[in-house]
Amino acid sequence: MNDVNALLPEAERPEERLIGDREFAGLVSELCRPLLELADGLTNTQPAEPILTRPLIGRLLLESKQIEALLDEYGACRNRQWSRFRSLIAALKNMARFAEVLACIRRRLPAYRLLPVRGDFASASSARLHQMCGGIREIAARLLDEAQALGIERRASARASADFAEKLPPGRLAHTSDERQGGDAASTVTHLATEFLNLAAEADWLGSAAQLAAEEWSACFPDPVSEERLRQLVFRFHSLQSLYDTHVAATGIESSDAKLPILRGHATVVYHLLDLATDLAHFYERHLGPLPGDEDPRRLPGVDRELIMATLFGYALAFASDYLAGGQSLCQDILRRYAELAELQVPVPTYRGFHVRPSNLVARIVAHYGSAVVMDLGGTRFDAASPFELFRANETINAGKRRWLAGEIARVRRPGEASKPADTADAVRTVIQQLAGEGRVVLYRQPLHFSPEIGQRAGGVLENATAEIAHLQATGQLDIRTDLTVTFIGDRRVLADLDLLARHGYGEDAFGNNVTLPSALAYLRR
Template sequence: MTGAEKNTGSHSFTEKVHLFSRDYLKCCLFILGPGSPNKGYVFTKKLFSKLIGTSQVLEDFLDFHGAKNNKDWYLYRELSAAVRHLSLGGYSQKHILNRLVCYDLPEDDAFERDGRVTLDFLTRSLIKIAPIILDEARRLGIPIPEDEFDGSEFPGIVTGTGLEYNIDDEKKKQPKNYIVKISSEFLNISKHFDQYTFFEPFDVHRIRSLVPEVINEVEVRRYEMLVHNLQSSFDTYVIHGGYVHGRRQLKTLRSHFSVVFHLLQSMGRFLHFYERHLHEAGYRDIYKKVRNQLSFLVDPDILLDRTINYGLFWVCHFLSNGKEIAQAVLNENIDRDVIQVGVPVPRGFHSRPSLLVAKIVQHYGGKVELCAGEGRFDASSVLDIQWAGGKIQNENITHVKFEGDARSLRDLKVLANSNYGEDTMGNGIPLPRELGYLHE
């Protein structure tokens, strides 16, 4: 006997699959108890958590023993995966709905209604899956538990009272460097996410053209991690407490990226389940058969609709709405400076120099103005800079000032020292290494 076998004890596969199925099957019995199928109220975060835990340990056990390559056990394994991913999505949805009163977001009524439609789809799908799981357990000779969970074991987390707010952090000095960094990163994420923005619901044909070629699990999880890092940095270095007190503007900003994070969590689970378990991928007959069974239990079109017309739509909405707040927070906390630099030789602020200046300012997000004579121009706008260029040429101005975000000014000085990326004939030249991000 190998060391690995010794660590598993003397239990056989049959004994262990019974053991790992027990609470999982009890959850299925509970879901199908009195009041089903109109029993969505029983799906609390605690029940979702139990479904997540029991399905994951069962799925891991089955995978370890090769269930994905066994025609007798494959469906039972796939059902456990379905329960896990739907429950993870449901947990995130429940969390969002519970926290709406704290988020204090604009248009939260429409968002709440849309979220409840999504949660209802998830709970109805789980209710449809539960009896199939029990039937598969019986076919495989797994005993159905005689005892069942009681509803009191899965209470909701919301009560009518709250704990006293007695940790006073109002006088805590806010670390401006972290606030600036978080606000800038939020603006950058929003800018990159603009490519996905849409304003009217997509039909299923349009959605299927996007998933998975354009919108997929890998892409969504990448953004999820970026937003999670924002929330983690914010909670660690900016505000440790809750939502009752403190600077409202900062907490409103946090609400925007927090709700986006939880929406991306749900989207990631939905896309994983669709791409791995429902999407046509040319597999063998047994896999196609099981995929068709799962498609009957979890409607792929509705799953995709909730992923895109709910998840993606509201992610875009809150990222877009949060820009103004992030910009205000950023400009309130940035270090400001003034530099004087020469104008581009010999052609002044034409297209290339104007674009490079604007890209630097947009990269950091803080307000910067180009001052030429008595005129002040928005240095994040190519058009504004070119207007300034006309004034500079007409008045034979040789030097200008930039005022505002010290981070941008540092890089603008580097750009100016390289004649804004041009030689004396107006041809492009390589930019200094510090400005490598301008090539992105």
């Protein structure tokens, strides 16, 4: 139908010719003959026979896509007589696509140089491909039955599976091309490792989904598992692979560092597994899962629903999660070896210094990259990867604040010394209020709950004010504002994130309230 006519009121649309089932069956019979011959050949193979070669998968995809497009052109999906046939064509196409990815993974596996993971990936890939063969046979048989019921004619003879045999010798060609000049390949390597780490943190939900029991799989849609969410990860891992091939592959830095091809292999296999997971999620959402407002799952005849779900969760998501985890340690090692040492001076956190939240966030950034970073404070160094080390820095920070505050108290206190404890207590209160008014101290509670010893300690107003402020600070009622800074020393990529964290208050405002961190630090929110 013309798109413009579709916008017209129904009464004003030109009359559209309707095609009868017999006429349409004749049309489909002519165009569908090659696909039905393939289906006939599939049903005549033995279960143990390895039928899914690249030529056969390619023809299945080509023919099924063409027939699917034809059926959609005539609105078969909304016709009671033809919708089942249309669904079986879609199922055959999708199953062929799943088999294509599985066959690709199995074929290229030796070249990926993958690190060991918990399961046997090679055996699991072969098993899934074999199961997919069985699923395709079943759908092919259902398709032939449906074609016969619709009056679709087909030839008696079928193409033998030998017509699509693929006898390829193992091995590869020698790498005899000259190495490319990769420009600043080292910078690209560190960018790739950093992006892989960030993507691994963003995709940490894959492992949780993969560990669920089979009866919980359906409840994962659309959160956390969905076609849309997986497709975004696929795009970014494909970009990672492309960046490597453009700037690092066949360069001198790749040939001199044996771990770089391993990084490429991990990025590639995760890309393929997520690509497969995306197609499986699409197939479930489109053909097998419940429709909006309908809690009963749809049943597509001939499709093994458990095979689809087990391949998605037990294979694609599970191994993608495992290879992401293995790639993280690899990337951290790469970043350590390609580290560019630098220094970063930032202010001490405004609210209570390096207490729980700032210390944990700093340590998580350092752990994310796996690089050694130290924090220097007045010549004393602390391990920035340890929250407890950073907690310990607060002792030095608070001592420095009190020394600075003593000078401020001496500046603002009134001339002369109070002769009575009550007068001393009043003087202490006045000093604290004046310091607060000037922004030298920040009050977290009002009115302040002073200690019973206010004004009664040994010494004059200076000693009593210093001790009382220390009490109020220890009880969380106020804090001292200074211009104290610390210096982080380590890889500049880690320091860039620490600088971003510091510019966002270490995740909190001056009163300790949580603030939203920028998207570049999204891995800290997980």
